[in-house]
Amino acid sequence: MDSYLIVTVSGSIESSEELADLAGLLVSMGREYGLTRALLKEYRLTKNVDALDIYSVGESQVSVEAAAMGARVACLPNPDEIQLAHTLETVLCNRSVNYRIFEDEETAVAWLTS
Template sequence: MTAKVHTEIRDDCLRVKATGCIDSIEDFIDYVDPLMHKLAESGIKRVLADERKLASRLDYVDIVTLTRRFADRRMDQPLGIRVAVLASESTPEFNRNYETAANTRAMVYRVFHDEETALAWLQERACLIGE
């Protein structure tokens, strides 16, 4: 995988900072799988993923394949996971396309361009369900 990932849990939120490039479906799985395990182990349900310095070379067919795969695996994960993503500066269309595909599979995933708005959305969602 050519992406580098740093994570920390702060304020009941898994914060992810990713840099580099996702060149293949396998790269994306290698990026997301450890995050899913961290969520399952910690019980955290909110994710802020800073992907502003992460590029992607995946096309829309790859994105649909990935969202299908992760939607099928959700049964193993806690319900109510919400993901706010700070869009890639170089390939924002990847984030937008993933958002569209994820939302059609009832995954709560939203793309933002600034951290303050993303955190407010995560907090708003937490208040709505009483976290």
């Protein structure tokens, strides 16, 4: 899109390193396209991580970079992993990363483009 990236992710994430790699990819793509907003579609993504893994990503350099660049990420998580998605949202927001989860794409896009 003209004002935000659309990223569809499927498969599984098995570690904090893989979760940080995904975040790093989003930051890199944002820089490449000159965009700071992204719609992350994770309907078919399984995250086999725990709260400590999420906290590690929140403390990582990629989170610092995302916050510094003013990134805004709307995530449509796998419905089976909504609790984990809320944990990620809380940790990233506490690290000044503007990351929110949504249940429907229309609401997510409205937030991204506001």
